[in-house]
Amino acid sequence: xxxxxxxxxxxxxxxxxxxxxxxxxxxxxxKGGRVLNVFSGEIILADVAVCDxxxxxxxxxxxxxxxxxxxxYITPGFxxxxxxxxxxxxxxxxxxxxxxxxxTTAIFADPHEIANVLGIEGIRFMLAASEGLPVDIYFLLPSxxxxxxxxxxxxxxxxxxxxxxxxxxxxxxxxxxxxxxxVLCGSDPVVEKLIAFRRRIRDGHAPLLSxxxxxxYIAAGIRSDHECTVRTEAQExxxxxxxxxxxxxxxxxxxxxxxxxxxxxxxxxxxxxTDDLHPHDLLTKGHLDHLIDIAVGEGMxxxxxxxxxxxxxxxxxxLRDVGAVAPGYRADLLILPSLxxxxxxxVIKGGRKVFDEGGFAGEETTRAExxxxxxxxxxxxxxxAFAVPSERKRIRVIGLITDQILTRHLILEPAVRDGAxxxxxxxxxxxxxxxxxxxxxxxxxxxxVQGFGLKVGALAxxxxxxxxxxxxxxxxxxxxxxxxxxxxxxxxxxxxxRNGELLAGLPLPIAGLMSDRPLAEVARGWEELRRVARxxxxxxxxxxxxxxxxxxxxxxxxxxxxxxxxxxxLFEHVPLFAAG
Numbered sequence: 001x002x003x004x005x006x007x008x009x010x011x012x013x014x015x016x017x018x019x020x021x022x023x024x025x026x027x028x029x030x031k032g033g034r035v036l037n038v039f040s041g042e043i044i045l046a047d048v049a050v051c052d053x054x055x056x057x058x059x060x061x062x063x064x065x066x067x068x069x070x071x072x073y074i075t076p077g078f079x080x081x082x083x084x085x086x087x088x089x090x091x092x093x094x095x096x097x098x099x100x101x102x103x104t105t106a107i108f109a110d111p112h113e114i115a116n117v118l119g120i121e122g123i124r125f126m127l128a129a130s131e132g133l134p135v136d137i138y139f140l141l142p143s144x145x146x147x148x149x150x151x152x153x154x155x156x157x158x159x160x161x162x163x164x165x166x167x168x169x170x171x172x173x174x175x176x177x178x179x180x181x182x183v184l185c186g187s188d189p190v191v192e193k194l195i196a197f198r199r200r201i202r203d204g205h206a207p208l209l210s211x212x213x214x215x216x217y218i219a220a221g222i223r224s225d226h227e228c229t230v231r232t233e234a235q236e237x238x239x240x241x242x243x244x245x246x247x248x249x250x251x252x253x254x255x256x257x258x259x260x261x262x263x264x265x266x267x268x269x270x271x272x273x274t275d276d277l278h279p280h281d282l283l284t285k286g287h288l289d290h291l292i293d294i295a296v297g298e299g300m301x302x303x304x305x306x307x308x309x310x311x312x313x314x315x316x317x318x319l320r321d322v323g324a325v326a327p328g329y330r331a332d333l334l335i336l337p338s339l340x341x342x343x344x345x346x347v348i349k350g351g352r353k354v355f356d357e358g359g360f361a362g363e364e365t366t367r368a369e370x371x372x373x374x375x376x377x378x379x380x381x382x383x384x385a386f387a388v389p390s391e392r393k394r395i396r397v398i399g400l401i402t403d404q405i406l407t408r409h410l411i412l413e414p415a416v417r418d419g420a421x422x423x424x425x426x427x428x429x430x431x432x433x434x435x436x437x438x439x440x441x442x443x444x445x446x447x448x449v450q451g452f453g454l455k456v457g458a459l460a461x462x463x464x465x466x467x468x469x470x471x472x473x474x475x476x477x478x479x480x481x482x483x484x485x486x487x488x489x490x491x492x493x494x495x496x497x498r499n500g501e502l503l504a505g506l507p508l509p510i511a512g513l514m515s516d517r518p519l520a521e522v523a524r525g526w527e528e529l530r531r532v533a534r535x536x537x538x539x540x541x542x543x544x545x546x547x548x549x550x551x552x553x554x555x556x557x558x559x560x561x562x563x564x565x566x567x568x569x570l571f572e573h574v575p576l577f578a579a580g
Contacts, residue, residue, distance in 0.1 A: 025064055026057075026061060028348075028351055029049055029050070029065065029067070030047060033074040034069075035058055035325050036302075037303075041304075043073070046058050047060055048061075049063065051351075054321075069335055072337050076306070076311065076323050077332035077347065078287070078288040079313040080106070080288055082108060082275055084112075084113055084276055085514075086511075087277060087463075088279055089278065089506075091129060092130040092137060098282055099282075100360070101355055105332040106135065106136040107135060109137055111139060111142060112175060115157060116466050117468050119155025120161050122373075122511060137170065138171075139171050141171060142175050143178070144177065144179050147552075148178075148554060150563060150566050151466075152439060152469065153438065153466070153468075162174075162193065173201030173202055174194070174197040176203045176204060176205035177194070177203065177204055178205040180206045180209055183216070194221055201224075203224045204217065204226075205225065206222075207555055208229075214240060218241060218242060224244070225244060228254065231258055238270075244270045245271050246272050247273050247275045248273075250276060250542050251546060251549065252276070252405050253403045259295055259300060271308050272288060274287065279526050296340045310323040331350060334347055376437055376488055376512060379440040387420050387477065388420055388421040390420060393579070395413075396409065396577075397411070397412045398449040400450065402540075409567065410558075423474065423475050425455055428453055430448065430474060431448055431473070431474060431477070431480060433445065433446055433480055435470040435472070437462065438467075443563060445561050446564075453537045454538060455537035456536050457497055457498035457503075459472065459538075460472035460495045461494045461495075461548055463513055465548055465549055468513060469551065470484050471550060479498060479499070482497045482502075490507045494526075494544055496532040498536065505529075553566040557569055
């Protein structure tokens with residue numbers, strides 16, 4: 001810092017002190033509000049004085065610019081501690097616009113979806129596309145690109161490449177370490193990444209890990225987990241020092257099960273997060289405001305629920321000047337007519353009103369153009385590539401679990417026709433395919449899934465965690481092939497096909513993961529896909545969300561990648577046909 005900068009800092013601080021003491025008028029006064037105090041748990045009648053984007057004081061203040069709060073609540077802006085921007089299918093600018101109206105002023109994102117497709121160029125894109133938005137978007141660098149060696153991704157990120165981003169102001173550390181087997185066995189690449197970020201946040205991802213293995217994982221410096229699905233699992237992790245991120249997204253819904261874990265004694269070590277939230281839910285239900293409503297509906301005090309999306313999150317990430325309505329904190333504030341349910345009247349960001357009574361201010365900053373980044377490189381193939389010759393043995397089948405991304409490992413008798421294993425609609429056993437789309441390898445993984453419910457047609461998507469190859473499920477090979485080809489021709493997207501005809505589609509031209517269109521348009525497309533899937537017989541309410549996680553080989557028990565079936569408990573490939 002030069003001499004001139006230092007003097008400006010001195011003048012700025014002196015000015016802030018004068019305003020706080022009432023010796024100088026603030027830039028803005030929020031008058032007559034009920035201030036939610038995250039420190040004491042109280043709700044206090046007070047004004048809030050703002051100077052140069054910072055809260056100068058809470059008490060009784062006057063100034064030339066006043067917002068009459070009229071007895072509404074004043075709270076900190078909400079903060080999502082773990083979210084994948086790509087899962088909303090929206091560009092960062094459009095997502096910011098959507099969540100701002102719901103009271104969210106900060107998101108902590110892991111861009112490993114786009115990084116698995118485009119590598120460091122994907123991370124650079126996300127940083128550039130999220131710059132200057134009225135929602136602060138912080139990033140943790142993807143720790144697992146590729147997520148495993150059991151699939152083909154579009155990129156591989158080395159420790160040296162990750163280090164190049166450490167000086168970025170909005171890069172806070174290392175994102176979820178999904179490769180917990182790599183941690184436990186001391187894999188050199190994994191250990192090198194953990195050491196490279198030893199002075200930064202290192203997020204976790206360790207579903208069902210327990211006992212001494214969990215101790216080892218935490219001892220490596222990993223401090224959070226968002227994958228808990230049962231209370232005993234979360235309790236063990238909390239006892240060992242983890243920050244528990246209680247998740248309620250579009251597919252994984254863990255809030256009601258885990259919420260009793262958070263008591264007044266320990267809730268400061270918990271946050272509410274969405275992880276993966278799709279556009280229709282974002283439009284119709286909301287974001288963190290919806291999670292607060294659920295928590296309060298389950299009996300949690302509103303102040304406690306607000307803490308879990310404000311100061312708890314800020315403190316976990318080491319941000320000392322956000323997450324509270326108090327002197328010296330950034331004026332990222334909400335004016336709420338109601339806490340139960342949450343209603344957002346106005347959003348103040350950095351001391352400036354950016355949302356008020358359903359309208360946006362400074363709209364040009366939330367409508368930034370987002371260029372297309374195509375990523376579709378599929379080796380030509382025909383429908384015969386989906387044939388599965390019978391070996392006269394039982395087959396491994398992925399069993400869906402309602403409202404979870406966990407699956408079961410089933411061994412079932414196959415349906416065989418003309419010497420080939422085919423979908424068995426009567427027993428709800430459908431063929432599943434994963435087509436590699438990054439390197440034109442020609443790899444196609446084939447398997448079967450039970451629980452989807454389709455009676456006709458096929459669904460396909462270029463959103464398939466984490467490597468995001470094209471995944472498809474269907475009742476016959478012809479529709480499977482047609483659905484995959486539609487996704488390829490769209491340069492990425494979602495498709496529902498019956499009798500070779502496209503009945504619903506949603507192009508995702510940004511890396512095959514995100515749209516360049518507004519939320520309302522994307523949500524309409526998403527809802528139309530859901531409607532058509534229901535007409536096909538889909539049992540899951542969110543079939544494309546379920547489909548996208550069937551290729552994720554770090555969530556037990558059985559998954560499918562372009563390289564074949566993966567037994568996640570063994571962390572290795574297994575044949576489709578079972579022995580014996």
